[in-house]
Amino acid sequence: MTKTKMLKIKKWMAFIIGLLGILAILIAAVKFIFIDFFVDLWWFQGQGMTSYYLLRLLYPYLILIFFTILFFAIFYVNFRVASHIIGFEDKPEGYKEKKWLKYLNHALRDMYILLSFVMALIVAIPIFRNWEKSLLFLFGSRSGVLDPLFGKEISFYLFSLPIYHLLQKEVLIVVALMLAGVLFIYWYERAATPIEHRIRSHKAHWHTSILVISIFTVLCWGFMLERYDLLYETANLPIFKGPGFVEMTVILPFIWVTVLSLMLTGIFLVLKIHRCVGWKMPIIFFLISVIAFLGKDVDTFGDTVRKYIVLPNQMVRDRDYIKANVDSTLAAYGLDKVETRDFEMNSAASFDADDPDTLRRLRNVPVWDRDILGSVFEELQGIRTYYSFPSIDVDRYWVNGEYRQVYLGAREINNSKLPEVAQNWINTHLQYTHGQGVAMIPAAQAGDEPMTWFIKDIPPQSQFGLSSDQTDIYYGLEDKPYAIVPNSVGEIGSPAGESENIVHYNGRGGIAVNSLLRKILLAYYFKDRDIFFTTKTNNQSRILFRRNITERILHITPFFKLDQDPYIVHTPKGLFWIQDAYTTASNYPIASPYKAEGFNYIRNAVKIVVDAYNGNVSYYEADPSDPIINAYRKMYPGMFKPISEMPAFLKQHIRYPRDIFTIQMSIYATYHQTNPERFFRQEDKWMFSKIAIGQEFFPAVPYYLTLDLLEPGKDEFFLFLPLSPFGRDNLRALMFAGNDLENYGKIYAYRFPRNQQVYGPAQVHSLVNQDTVISEQFSLWDQQGSELLFGKMIIEPTGGAPLYIQPVYLQEEGPLKIPQIKRLIMSLGEAVVMAPSLEEAAVKLEYELRRKSDRFEKKVPISPPIQIETIPADDIKKEEETKPDH
Structure with a gap:
């Protein structure tokens, strides 16, 4: 084989190997980079959210680039200043720099760019990892609410304080690294200069002084931020969350002493650099700052004050701070505007079954x-x-x-x-x-x-x-x-x-x-x-x-907390899902957290609509007062529409979600006691009423009712929950949340008199079990071949007293289970009746109430309702078998 052919073969082999290498690189690039990107891009394009998707991709890197450039500029300028001072400082006559030293100096100056970039990147990466918090900081706006102790805007705590803490640490690292680098440059220059040619550099001293005072300023800034951290104090739990007498009258002054002594230490240290003073003053103020620092952080001192000064007179010492905790917690959960009303109890005998x-x-x-x-x-x-x-x-x-x-x-x-x-x-x-x-x-x-x-x-x-x-x-x-x-x-x-x-x-x-x-x-x-x-x-x-709507929504907006109960809406235009979404935060000042969930602020800020046919996802801003959703709205222009733009056929079906109402009521059960003395004693703490499910009792869960609660004759859709005194089974309050547009989100508390017995659901359940007629019927039904089921007890605030209704279901034992409503139990006061329909039960109940009333003889008697015949279980089963299919 000739050399020419060999060369051609080698060229072709090299070409093929190169082509395969390029193809492998392209495949790897497509595999690891482009497939997910393009599929998601096409998917978001189908949603009309291309700009949103690109912003979500670019924002983290824009944050990284911005802070990298910022810190790079700070590092580089300081290194250049130091280099300029060294390079242009007047040298003594006769001084001749060695050639190798000259080259080394130039090499070091050329490395400033690389060194500044590496140091800036190290400092910027933690901010990059918190890019979403950084964006909230940049786009956050005022909420119009102030904290009750320092008078700072709430948005300062939600958006600014976390970033200030992060920046304070990063800036401290930046300035410390700069000072170390600059001191090394000056030391190196001095060490490389013969002793006989060394001179005192005033510019270098001023440069070093600025960096020293910057370090102390940043340290003082960190301690100033600690003042606001006091609002998250937990030392006063379980009585209340937030700072108390010890924190505000002992620890806070120590923080101020630490700040002032540190600043004076820095000032006198600078004066020492310029040989204006000796070491005495910097050391004195530094020792003062150390003592103040230990005073605010060592528990022994604060515990002593708490034990001998606060606890013997805690209601006097901590009254204002308890009130601050109550007010802040109610505001954080949107409970500061709950409308409280007293439930007007009337005689149960006034119940009228024929009333329209x-x-x-x-x-x-x-x-x-x-x-x-x-x-x-x-x-x-x-x-x-x-x-x-x-x-x-x-x-x-x-x-x-x-x-x-x-x-x-x-x-x-x-x-x-x-x-x-x-x-x-x-x-x-x-x-x-x-x-x-x-x-x-x-x-x-x-x-x-x-x-x-x-x-x-x-x-x-x-x-x-x-x-x-x-x-x-x-x-x-x-x-x-x-x-x-x-x-x-x-x-x-x-x-x-x-x-x-x-x-x-x-x-x-x-x-x-x-x-x-x-x-x-x-x-x-x-x-x-x-x-x-x-x-x-x-x-x-x-x-x-991504046809599961929860997965779909979380892929678009992973920063929302979603309600667990999305619901379908049937409209003339089609079928739509409505998903409620929440904005939450864990750093609302002085507010108590919700159980172990970690957050202490929540708003039902967004209504999300998903088209069941096309899959289009639309976001509507439901709470314009929420600063978090306002920040996201600015962050992603056009993504969140005002609720006024929601189609009318959907707007009439929005409802107040159960998840947030459950959270709010868990908080309100304690924090409705707005009087600090009453809150301190917890004398009127509430709990969710107990509801019987089978043979066991469980805390009630909110459910929806249609009532003319606010305006007689006008039915409205409400979310409802009964509350009882802590540790008791009687009824203390009925909580309602409006769902219809004019009253949407408004919460009403109907309280019962504290000195009057009002039967709770668990007590009514006991009354039902004690009724011999009803118990006998249950025993006949709940036999072999049929299974008796009890529905959850419903409370209707009607007739001047709570009206209790409980459905009774019957289903055949076996693989095919189709529960059927068999009877409806109705109770008002101490009267308990059962009938096939609500209307029949109401007639029986009125008769029973009038019979038990002292005024029974004075009122025109009504005919007793038709008694329901007790039906044996076997006859019921035969009846079910012959019944036509539903």
């Missing part, structure tokens, strides 16, 4: 328990095996011109319920792709009657005018796999007789799969080669993923 207002209220009593209702929806409205109802939601709708409280659930696709043999790639990703509408019932139902359905079946049908243009559900609460739609196979839609109705997606969700490159990238992204090899896609095909 009473009948109207009973029409919206939520007698179904959400947990029990889930199995009812699954069995009666699941229809196909692959549909499920992951959640049952409560809401209110206008039905035939009436304001009705309802339960509804989204009928979502659940691929795991397909037969195992049918769980193939085409079925999972191309055909069984979406759910079908909602099922809806009224909240109030009667026992022994067929269930009323406002919306039912597939496709969804309504005899009450509740129609919708689009009822397909591609995005919801179930963890759905990705779907490629439309496709040439078609998707399984509504049943059409014995055949399936094939449909094709016509929405804007997901990202297009319309090129070979996209199919390659998406196949690699999802680790699924079938995406690339399938021939069932077309030019309109789109891949829908």
Whole structure:
């Protein structure tokens, strides 16, 4: 083989190896960098959030670049100043710098850039790691609220103080490194200069003096910041959170002494550098600063003051600080505007079952328990095996011109319920792709009657005018796999007789799969080669993923805390999910934290709407007074819309979320005692009332009620929770939160007289069990072949006293469990009755109350209500078997 051929072969081999190397680099780059970037970019483009996505990517690096440049400039300028002082300082006559020393000096000066950059990067990295806090600091605005002790803006504590602490440490490191570097330069120059040619450099002394005084200034700044850290003091727990007499009258003065003595130490040290004073004064003030520092940090001194001065007279010493803690905690949880009212107790005998207002209220009593209702929806409205109802939601709708409280659930696709043999790639990703509408019932139902359905079946049908243009559900609460739609196979839609109705997606969700490159990238992204090899896609095909709305929202805005109960809304325009989101903070001054959650500030700042068909996510600012959401709004322009821009058909369904109400009531149960003396004694502490579930008692959870609470005759949607005195079972207060627009977010506390016995839910449960007629009926029902279930007790503040209603369900023992409302228990005062419907129970209750009243003889008697015949359990079972299917 000739040399020419050998050279050609070598060139070709080199070319191939180089090409393979370039290809390997490109593959690695695509694998580790570009795939996630492009897939997310396309996904955010589909949401109309391209600028938001790019800002989220760029902000951390912009922060890093900004602070790196800032600190680099500080380092470099100081090194250049030192170099300038050395290089241009007048030398003694006859001094000749050695050649090697000259080269070394130039080399060191050339290294200033690299050295300054490395040092700046080391200092900037911690800020880079806290980039989101840095952005909140830069974009944060005033809240208009001041802390009660120092009078500083609350936004200062939320945004500025954490960054000031971080910057103080970083700046201290910067100045200390600069001083060390500059001292080394001056020492090196002096050491390299022969003794006979050394001179005193005044410029070097001034430069060093500035750096020394800067270090002491930064140290003093750190101690000044410690003043505000006192507002997070925990030494006074469990009585109250925040500073007390010891912190504000002992430790705070020590901080001021530390600051002043440190500053004087720095000043006299500078004077020593210039040989104006000796070492005596700097040492004296330094010792004073050390003593003051130990005085504020050593527990022995503070504990002694607390033991012998504060504790014997704590109510006098700490009164103002207890009040500060109460006021700050109420403000931090949005409880400073709770409207307190006294519940007007009337005679229970004044209850009138024929009163139109009473009948109207009973029409919206939520007698179904959400947990029990889930199995009812699954069995009666699941229809196909692959549909499920992951959640049952409560809401209110206008039905035939009436304001009705309802339960509804989204009928979502659940691929795991397909037969195992049918769980193939085409079925999972191309055909069984979406759910079908909602099922809806009224909240109030009667026992022994067929269930009323406002919306039912597939496709969804309504005899009450509740129609919708689009009822397909591609995005919801179930963890759905990705779907490629439309496709040439078609998707399984509504049943059409014995055949399936094939449909094709016509929405804007997901990202297009319309090129070979996209199919390659998406196949690699999802680790699924079938995406690339399938021939069932077309030019309109789109891949829908992140179809769980919680996952979807958190991928967009991971900085929000989400409510645990997103809910579906049925509208004429389609189906939408509403997700409540919270902004939280753990550094609200003087406020007590919520249990072990770590935060002591929360706001329901955002309402998030997700289109169940297209997947579009929209953010609406629900609390413009919240400084945190205002900072995010400025940080990401156009991302958060005002709540006024929410479509009217959605706005009428927003509701006050249960999670934040639970948190608020946990705090309010203690902090409603705004009088410092009463708070100190905890004489009126409350707790969540006990509710019987089965044979056990549990703290009540908030639930929704429709009442004319604020304006007689005008029904409104409220979130409700009963509270009892701590350690007791009687009722102390009823808490309500408004949901309708004009009263949204307003919280009302209806208090009962402290000197009057008002039955609580646990006590009423005991009264029910003591009723011989009801107990006998329960014993007959709860026999072999049937299972008795008790719903959660509902409290209606009507008739001048709390009206208790508890549903009783019956279900057959066995694999198929369809609970049915059998009876409704109603109690007012000491009277307890049971009937098949609320209206019948109200009539029986009125009769029972009038019978027990002292004025029974004076009032026109009413005919006793028809007594309910006690039905043996076997007869009930036979009756159920012959009953037509719901």
